[in-house]
Amino acid sequence: MIDFSAVTKSYGKRAVLADLSATVPEARITALVGPNGSGKTTLIKLLLGLARPDGGSITVGGHRIDSDPEYRRVIGWMPQIASFPGHQSGRQLLASLARLRGDDVEPDLSLAEEFDLGDNFDRPLGVLSGGTRQKVNAVIAMAFRPRLLVLDEPTAGLDPLAARVLKDRLARERQAGVTVLITSHVLPELEELADHVLFLSDGRAAWQGDTASLKRRTGAATLERAVAQLLAGPLALEAA
Amino acid sequence: MNTIAAVRARMQAPSALRGPVLLAIGVAAAGDILLRLSGDSATAVASILDVVLIITPLMGLVLGTSRLHHARDVVTLMLAQPVSRRRVFVDLWWRGAVPLAAALAIGVLAPFVWQRQLVPTGVTMVISMAIAAAVLAVLSQTLAMIIALRFDDRVKALSVSLATWLLAAVLWDGVVLVVALLMADRPIELPVMMMLAANPVDLVRVMMLLGSDAAAMLGYTGAMVSRTLGTVTGRAVLGSILTLWLVIPMWWAARSFQRKDF
Numbered sequence: 001m002i003d004f005s006a007v008t009k010s011y012g013k014r015a016v017l018a019d020l021s022a023t024v025p026e027a028r029i030t031a032l033v034g035p036n037g038s039g040k041t042t043l044i045k046l047l048l049g050l051a052r053p054d055g056g057s058i059t060v061g062g063h064r065i066d067s068d069p070e071y072r073r074v075i076g077w078m079p080q081i082a083s084f085p086g087h088q089s090g091r092q093l094l095a096s097l098a099r100l101r102g103d104d105v106e107p108d109l110s111l112a113e114e115f116d117l118g119d120n121f122d123r124p125l126g127v128l129s130g131g132t133r134q135k136v137n138a139v140i141a142m143a144f145r146p147r148l149l150v151l152d153e154p155t156a157g158l159d160p161l162a163a164r165v166l167k168d169r170l171a172r173e174r175q176a177g178v179t180v181l182i183t184s185h186v187l188p189e190l191e192e193l194a195d196h197v198l199f200l201s202d203g204r205a206a207w208q209g210d211t212a213s214l215k216r217r218t219g220a221a222t223l224e225r226a227v228a229q230l231l232a233g234p235l236a237l238e239a240a
Numbered sequence: 241m242n243t244i245a246a247v248r249a250r251m252q253a254p255s256a257l258r259g260p261v262l263l264a265i266g267v268a269a270a271g272d273i274l275l276r277l278s279g280d281s282a283t284a285v286a287s288i289l290d291v292v293l294i295i296t297p298l299m300g301l302v303l304g305t306s307r308l309h310h311a312r313d314v315v316t317l318m319l320a321q322p323v324s325r326r327r328v329f330v331d332l333w334w335r336g337a338v339p340l341a342a343a344l345a346i347g348v349l350a351p352f353v354w355q356r357q358l359v360p361t362g363v364t365m366v367i368s369m370a371i372a373a374a375v376l377a378v379l380s381q382t383l384a385m386i387i388a389l390r391f392d393d394r395v396k397a398l399s400v401s402l403a404t405w406l407l408a409a410v411l412w413d414g415v416v417l418v419v420a421l422l423m424a425d426r427p428i429e430l431p432v433m434m435m436l437a438a439n440p441v442d443l444v445r446v447m448m449l450l451g452s453d454a455a456a457m458l459g460y461t462g463a464m465v466s467r468t469l470g471t472v473t474g475r476a477v478l479g480s481i482l483t484l485w486l487v488i489p490m491w492w493a494a495r496s497f498q499r500k501d502f
Contacts, residue, residue, distance in 0.1 A: 011501070048320045051501035073322040083313050093314075101321050 001026040001148060001179040002047065004205075007056035009042055014041045015203060018114040020056070022198050022205040028172065029180040031190040031211070032124030033227055034200035043200065044150055047181075048077055058147065058153065073101070078137050080153040086126020090117075090136035093125070094143055107143035114165050115139070138166055142173075143199050151182045167193055167225060191223035199230050206230060259303045260343035267347030267373075268294065274352050281361040285369065288348065289448055292373045293441055296344055297409050300380025301387070301401040304336055308388035316502050329497040337381040341374035341435060345367075348373050368451055372444045377484055379440055380405075385493040389500050408441045416442070431469055436465075440485040447478050 002024035019041045019239040024030045034039050045051040046058060049065060049072060058065045065071060090142055094107055112121050115135045125133055134157045141149060149170070167197040170180055170193055184190050197214050199207035207214060209231055211223055220226035271288050278284035308315075311332070318328045337354050349372040352358045358366055384401060416435050420428050436442050453460035471480055 012417045045502065050316060050319055067324075069324050071321045071322070072320060078315075079313070079316065084317065085311070085314055097321060097385075098319070100318060100323050100327075198255070 003057075003059045003183070005042070005057045005059075005195060006048065007043075007058060008049065008054045009039075009046060009203075010097040011052055014142075017053070020200070020204055021132050024181055025196055026181060027101065027174060027177045028193045028196045028234055029174050029182060030196040030198055031194035031223075032183045032198050032200070033187070033190070034206075035231055041152070041201055041205045042183075044152060046182070048072065048075065049063060072148040076141040076144060076149045077150070078141035078151045078154050080156060084125050084133075084137075085125050085166055089123055090121045090125060090139060092181050094140055097140065100145075103144060104176040105145075108145050109139060109143065111166075111169055112136075112139045112144050114164065114169060115162055129215075131159055133163065134158055135162055142169070146236075147178055149178055149180045149182075150174065151180065151186050154182065155186065163189070187224035188222070193225070197223070197227075199227065201230070259299070259307075260339040263295075263299050263303075264343035264347040264350075265339070267344060267382050268350040269293065270295075271348060271351035272355065275355050275357055280429060281357060284357075285361060285365060289369060289372075289445070292344070292348060292369065293445055294374050294409050295374070296376040297380045297441055298405045299344075300340055300377050301384050302398065303340065304381045304384025305397045306394075307336055307389045309394045310331070312502075313474040317358050326494070329494055332497075333382070333385060333493070335379045336385070338382055341377040344369040344373035344377045367449060369448060372448055373427060374443050375482065375486070376441065376444055377488065382486075382489040382493050385497055386489060387494070389496040412439045412442060433468065437481045440482060441484050443478060443485065447475070447482070449476065452479075 004020055007017050008015070016037075016149065018041070018175065021045070032197065034040055035063065042051065045055050047060070047065075061069050061074060088096070089226045090112075092143045093144045111120075112135075115138075115141065117132070117135055119171065120128055120132050121139070128136070134154075138154060141151065151170075154166060154170075158166065161224055167189070170182075173194075174180060180193075182190065182193065184238060191211065195211055197207065197209065197211050198205060199214075214226045214230075217220070218226040218229040245404060269423060270291050270301045274287045274291070275281075275284045315332065317329065318331075321327065349358075349366060352361060383404065387400050387404070388397050391400060412435075416432060419431055419435060423431060434445060446465055446469065450466065
């Protein structure tokens with residue numbers, strides 16, 4: 001679904017991504033993990049066209065990302081704790097986005113029902129709690145029936161019940177053929193969801209493959225321990 | 241839901257327009273007071289013009305920078321949609337510049353209309369002043385976009401905006417005066433004209449003064465400006481430079497937005 005080929009990106013003199021090549025397979029949930037500053041956020045920004053790579057190429061569904069924004073029509077993005085205009089309701093924000101996209105199809109609000117958002121979807125975002133705003137963010141990310149979901153810490157601020165609803169929904173989306181790229185520091189949660197891991201270190205893809213094979217390779221019982229092994233460095237991985 | 245929070249949110253509802261509306265009311269109130277207190281319309285026009293030249297760049301720069309930083313998350317969300325950056329830029333610029341320009345133009349015109357001073361003062365003069373305010377509003381919004389795009393740190397961006405305003409609207413005249421004094425024994429027309437061209441606030445001030453009797457009140461400088469730029473050619477040159485001041489920052493802002501890593 002997504003191919004990163006020899007992608008480089010620097011901010012000033014600081015190289016954030018260095019010759020990164022990786023693949024995010026279709027219809028699977030890929031956990032994008034790595035230490036702070038490893039380039040996860042930059043990778044997502046490049047994928048969404050919010051930043052431009054200095055070199056290399058990125059393809060989404062076979063279409064190379066260039067100046068044509070149309071490739072983003074298949075992407076649903078849930079940013080981490082975004083502060084959208086406080087005076088707008090979730091429904092108004094969604095309507096604004098639909099107008100901007102030129103979509104004439106009815107948005108899918110089934111997740112709002114699953115969250116039992118009720119009137120909160122029509123209340124100004126500024127008066128909603130952080131968790132409720134996060135639910136609205138999730139609804140907006142899925143409203144335009146994306147084929148690729150990019151989620152940045154999606155359960156941050158959600159209560160356990162809402163987190164369960166979201167995780168169940170993501171599992172159903174994967175079954176329906178949707179590709180999911182997800183970053184989170186809550187690794188047990190990722191283990192529950194992800195069947196593929198892309199581990200970044202120093203701006204490179206230090207590991208990519210099935211969650212099961214990562215655990216096998218490291219000899220770790222859980223994804224959290226396996227990632228801890230990766231964080232300890234490539235030598236630890238070799239030793240395992 | 242907290243009732244106070246709900247009321248506050250409703251009060252914030254037209255937040256995008258609240259700043260410009262308050263500004264229009266403030267400028268209109270100031271204009272009304274100046275019209276009532278001034279002995280004659282020429283003095284009133286000069287005083288209102290001073291208010292416009294000070295307030296407009298300040299509000300445009302500060303409101304514009306603040307608005308863009310406040311909207312960063314929603315701009316990012318817009319950019320993640322299947323729309324071009326150019327479209328998002330035009331949308332942002334339009335929503336910032338047009339309400340501010342309209343608010344200032346209305347704020348300038350309103351006291352002349354309700355005090356029935358439009359005809360006695362001169363319809364052309366008052367409308368020119370309203371247009372000047374609108375032009376400065378548009379320009380300062382565009383400069384605010386450049387500053388907000390250049391500086392990701394909100395405090396730094398606002399500081400640069402304030403420094404830009406201070407230089408253009410307050411300090412520049414002092415700089416021009418110092419240069420004129422230092423070059424007192426040499427022809428100063430060219431350096432003064434170059435310094436005039438370098439500051440759009442001064443450009444607008446001079447264009448307005450040339451259209452009124454107020455230039456006579458500026459003594460030697462006024463006489464020099466009247467003599468040099470009071471001709472049709474001089475005014476055309478001023479108009480062309482002001483047009484460049486609108487076009488070049490706009491191109492720069494669009495280019496910065498196109499290349500910006502959000």
